[in-house]
Amino acid sequence: MIRTLTGKGIWDRRKTLMWWGIGMTLYVILNVAFFPSLKEESFSELFESVPEAMLAAFGIQDIAALSTGVGYVNSQLYDGFGTILVAAWAIAIGATTLSSEEDSKTMDMLLSLPVSRTRVVLEKWLAMVVLMVGISAVIFLVLVVSNPIWELDLTLEGMVWVNLGLALLSILFGTVAMAVSAVSGRRGLAIGASGGLLALLFLLYGLGSVVDSLESIRGTSPFYWYLDSVPLAGTVSALGFLGMAFVTLLFLAIAVLGFNRRDVGV
Amino acid sequence: MTAIVETNDLTKFYGQTRGVENLNLAIQPGQVFGFLGPNGAGKSTTFRLLMDFIRPTSGSARVFGLDAQEDSREIRSRTGFMPGDLALYPRMTGNQIVEFFSFMRKIDVRQEAKRLAERLDLDLGITVRNYSTGNRQKLGLVQAFMHRPELLMLDEPTGGLDPIIQQEFYAMVADAVSDGATVFLSSHVLPEVERIADQVAIIRDGGLVRVDEVGAFRREATRVLAFTFSQPVPEAEFSTLEGVSVVTTQGTKLIITSTGPIDAIVKAAARHEVVELEAHEGELEDVFLAFYEDEP
Incomplete structure (x- = not known):
């Protein structure tokens, strides 16, 4: 039974959530299952010939750290493509949740109901939040189960923090996408702008650790706020996490204002 | 007596493209007001302005004496709307849509929706995607009428309906009016307007050409x-x-x-x-x- 716009937003994507859940489960397992065998070898030898900047771009800051569960999981999932994948899904939802209804003209029907545009934005945003928390929770559970099997030596605290951060970071990018789409009404622009921003800020964080000229602005990347303190080790940056939440709310406000101001469905 | 719908020099331009220009309408309570004009004349633009989907370039509109923009939510709670370019959620069934709209409107209209669906011979158990055009149109009518609104704004409501269902629709309009509702509907089909409207406004190129009673037009025939x-x-x-x-x-x-x-x-x-x-x-x-x- 669909009673609210948030409920509908989740219901509409229930199958997508299932597939993302399955996909991320496999992605996590495929990565962590290699850990015990890789741990035996020397990572230093394995990556000897790879330039430092290249490694940094892929989220590997310190080769020696790869032989620990925290370092390995961090580089393979959170400091790498796992986070990018989840954030990309958030962007896909944020960019389309308003604009696809406008493109398909169902927005006229929705707005003919006695619901304010503010509520439309907030409820649709909340659905995205729930989905991001959902997928982060799936990854958390897979890690909790994998932890003893593949001897990752992760702490429960670390796993909670890093996945909370994952949800926060992806919600941030989803909200940016939603703001662009709410202001412009253009899905393509929303995906392009926020996707580009995601790539840019990820590289800034990664390369900033090795490229001197980027070092000073590295701290502007939300990836830095999320990951630099290594939340998987249980050392969370409260300021960083609050920063992500703050920027998210800022863009949410832009989304609300933007969607209230303009003509819809033209 | 306050007009149910009133526009004052209502003007909408989409960039350089004209939607409507200096539109002055007044629809009185209990009227069936026909909006007649060729495609692109500005009929849908007018409805979309009244529903606050789009904002006027200049001029203003009032519905129930309320500001179309400021008080839009109250206006919409008292209005049943059927868009000209009707699109309903394709993956929901008729029943799910009725239920969802019921909760969004915060009144249980499921019984009334069921009654209307029977009247129009519509099966609410089917997914919208699998409805024919005519059945989608029927569902559009059901959702517009089901909360017994004071004002019905129907943009080209009968397109795609077969003649028997059209008759039923005319009866539904008559019933709504006898319950005290006001009806504002657009059409480019003349016999329809002639049949159900009291007052007719002819719109062309974004402006009203003439507003008069149907009888006055008839006398000129x-x-x-x-x-x-x-x-x-x-x-x-x-x-x-x-x-x-x-x-x-x-x-x-x-x-x-x-x-x-x-x-x-x-x-x-x-x-x-x-x-x-x-x-x-x-x-x-x-x-x-x-x-x-x-x-x-």
Whole structure:
């Protein structure tokens, strides 16, 4: 039974959530299952010939750290493509949740109901939040189960923090996408702008650790706020996490204002 | 008496493209107001402005005496709307949509929706994606009527409906009006407006060309009158009358067309012995078409 716009937003994507859940489960397992065998070898030898900047771009800051569960999981999932994948899904939802209804003209029907545009934005945003928390929770559970099997030596605290951060970071990018789409009404622009921003800020964080000229602005990347303190080790940056939440709310406000101001469905 | 819908110099431009310009409408309570005009004349733009989907470039609109923009939520709670470009959530069933809208409107309208669906012969258990165009249109009507709104705004409501269902729709409009509702509907099908509207506004190129009662338009329709007299009568006795032109005289038979008052014709004819009289009501369509066509 669909009673609210948030409920509908989740219901509409229930199958997508299932597939993302399955996909991320496999992605996590495929990565962590290699850990015990890789741990035996020397990572230093394995990556000897790879330039430092290249490694940094892929989220590997310190080769020696790869032989620990925290370092390995961090580089393979959170400091790498796992986070990018989840954030990309958030962007896909944020960019389309308003604009696809406008493109398909169902927005006229929705707005003919006695619901304010503010509520439309907030409820649709909340659905995205729930989905991001959902997928982060799936990854958390897979890690909790994998932890003893593949001897990752992760702490429960670390796993909670890093996945909370994952949800926060992806919600941030989803909200940016939603703001662009709410202001412009253009899905393509929303995906392009926020996707580009995601790539840019990820590289800034990664390369900033090795490229001197980027070092000073590295701290502007939300990836830095999320990951630099290594939340998987249980050392969370409260300021960083609050920063992500703050920027998210800022863009949410832009989304609300933007969607209230303009003509819809033209 | 406050007008249910009132616009003051309502103007909307999409960039350089005109939607409507200086539109002044007043729809009184209990009226069935027909909005007639060719495609692209500005009918949908007007509805979308009244529903606050789009904002006027200049001018203003009031519904129930409330500001169309500031008080939009209250207006929409008291209005049933059917968009011209109807799109309903394709993956939901009719019942799910009724239920969802029920919760969004915060009133349980499921019984009424069921009743309306039966009236229109619509199965609510089917996914919207699998409905025919006509059935989608029916669901559009169900959702517009189901909360018994004070105002119905229906943009081209009967497109895609078969004639029997159209009749049922006209009955639904009549029932709503007898329950106190006001109906504002657009159409480019003339007989429909003629049949159900009290008042008609003709819109062309974003502006109102004329607003009048249906009866007034009807009075202007060209009538064809064929008299047969007992003996030939002089044409001039008729051709000089207001709005009359003589088509033909064949011996004692005189055929004329008239757009003016009928009284003068009857009195002129009464001076002679009338053997037979045939009258054909002219097509209202011709009157409207005259407005559609570009001025000479």
